[in-house]
Amino acid sequence: MSAVLQAQPQPAHVLQRLPGQDALLTPEARAFLADLHRRHEGERQARLGARRARQQAFDAGALPDFRRDTAAIRAAAWRVAPVPAALADRRVEITGPVDPKMVINALNSGASCYMADFEDSTSPTWENLVAGQQALREAVAGTLQFTAPAADGAPGKQYALGPEAERAVLIVRPRGWHLDEKHVEVDGERMSASLFDLGLFAFHNARALAARDRGPYFYLPKLQSMEEAALWDAVMADIEARLGLPRGQMKATVLIETLPAAFEMDEILHALKDRVVGLNCGRWDYIFSYIKTLRRHRDRVLPERGQVTMVQPFLRAYSELLIQTCHRRGAHAMGGMAAQIPISGDAAANEAALARVRADKLREVTAGHDGTWVAHPALIPLAREVFDAGMPGPNQLHVARDDVHVEAADLLRPSLGTITRAGFEGNVEVCVRYLAAWLDGNGCVPIHHLMEDAATAEIARAQLWQWLHYADAGGEPLHLDDGTPVDFALLERAFIGLPSRLNDRLRMPGASRVNEAIGLLDRLTHADTLADFLTLPAYERLD
Structure with missing residues (x-):
């Protein structure tokens, strides 16, 4: 079969047509995507199979633990490649979907970085995906504009990008390994959503970003193992070779948002050590993964979500282990999301919400995190104020956290409530x-x-x-x-x-x-x- 594919390669087949998509999904782009699929889909399926086998073991009573076969990686003295200058200071990052208005507002927001999210904050309709890729392509080119619909007889508001030097650094999050893209098929199979999102963005934008020392940079979601990280490394190396970029030009921050990944942070960094720049405490997905991984363990049921905060011992252990691991290896340790949005019409409730955000960001900067996430532009000044006061330099890589001693039991201890x-x-x-x-x-x-x-x-x-x-x-x-x-x-x-x-x-x-x-x-x-x-x-x- 492989000989037939090599002799008669067909580009990726797009099952739905929208106005403007042909400028994105050119024959060259579709051939590029098809090649990514053929090279890496087999390994993706193997990794998903390993996930299923691991979960079956947990359902049968096993518990996650640090791997014996990788103990040498954890014990050895090694560091990741140097962090590029554009990512040296990431004290406040804003996240959100990839519609044109959001892209403009986020890049103009005053945040250090903007994570353009094709994953958890984007509903992956074909229209949203195409519009998002178009918006990011125009943003990289500096031409993105948006006009809001007219309302009450008044013309729609105009949105445009500010000066490039004042924009947030763009970081793109593709969808996770578990997701397919049903609108695109290669050889009769659905394409990986991960490869589609990252591959199409890189095809159109990687060279332009590399020429300006702005990446391309990515957030990698929902990894569970070093082998999954190694697959991402292989994909990025493949893309770099195809586009004529130096090896390691594409940089990645990995979200530690699954319970199994918390036991492989050193290993994940090692698998990506030529291109990884940090790990992030993806707290909400991490709580979800804790529940899902231990779903059959009656002694590890969590209380309601509002009581599961980052001061709970198992979440504090996860956060502090991430900081210690990252700083030992020369990588950034990014904090988690503040999901609050302004409360209009109730000053007391709004002030209480802001006080919770301030306390959370103070906890992060005091613990040694190098930056944090917010979901709304109104929270950027508050988060920046807290990190400016607690982190006068661009990051806290010098904070070793040698006082942290985390065992497997610390990561598995459930909250009381x-x-x-x-x-x-x-x-x-x-x-x-x-x-x-x-x-x-x-x-x-x-x-x-x-x-x-x-x-x-x-x-x-x-x-x-x-x-x-x-x-x-x-x-x-x-x-x-x-x-x-x-x-x-x-x-x-x-x-x-x-x-x-x-x-x-x-x-x-x-x-x-x-x-x-x-x-x-x-x-x-x-x-x-x-x-x-x-x-x-x-x-x-x-x-």
């Missing part, structure tokens, strides 16, 4: 509202003054499943703090009341798909096995 009725119903509401918006094409949704994305919806969905299936192996169900059993009758009551509770929010994103979202969540929570990702079955409903 409760499940309240408000917490249970809040999980249902967040998951339904987010999923309805996602199905409607919106992947970044303000709910109760928090900017929710797929990661936070996954926490809600995974907690509901674990709580409701707690008694599967026999024994008593969990109970709310008021004594009510956590069972499917409780879930049904939450579903019944939800549409009426949302009646006053009929203009919310995805309002027309609330019933569809309820039906999907109902099926997922009743399933005997927790689905790996909410977005996998939901993706089949897009477009």
